[in-house]
Amino acid sequence: MNPEPVSSTSRTPDPALAELERLRGSIDNIDAALIHMLAERFRCTQEVGQLKARAYLPPADPSRETRQIERLRQLARDAHLDPDFAEKFLAFVIHEVIRHHEAIAANARKASEA
């Protein structure tokens, strides 16, 4: 048998539910901003990918990544955000960008062979 739930909305005071709704509204706005910022970042990185393919530059640039990680870790510390989380997030995004750059380069090679 399932135990009694620790809390249920029928016992939760209205002001707490109203505050939860207000905070969730802010979270939804922030999530929307994050998605728009990420889309803008990927638009830029797609252009970088095209430029690199045209100029025969490699998809990844580890020295640039090292500088970005240090910069982001400092920004995170200043903002009281866990720098390890900031680094993991950046690594996750950059990994995807490099995958796109590799695909762009492969397509460019195929097109030049055709």
Ligand SMILES: C=C(O[C@@H]1C=C(C(=O)O)C=C[C@H]1O)C(=O)O
């Ligand atoms: C966008 C670039 O390509 C790659 C992706 C990066 C990124 O997403 O910030 C950074 C370095 C590169 O590994 C770049 O070289 O600037």
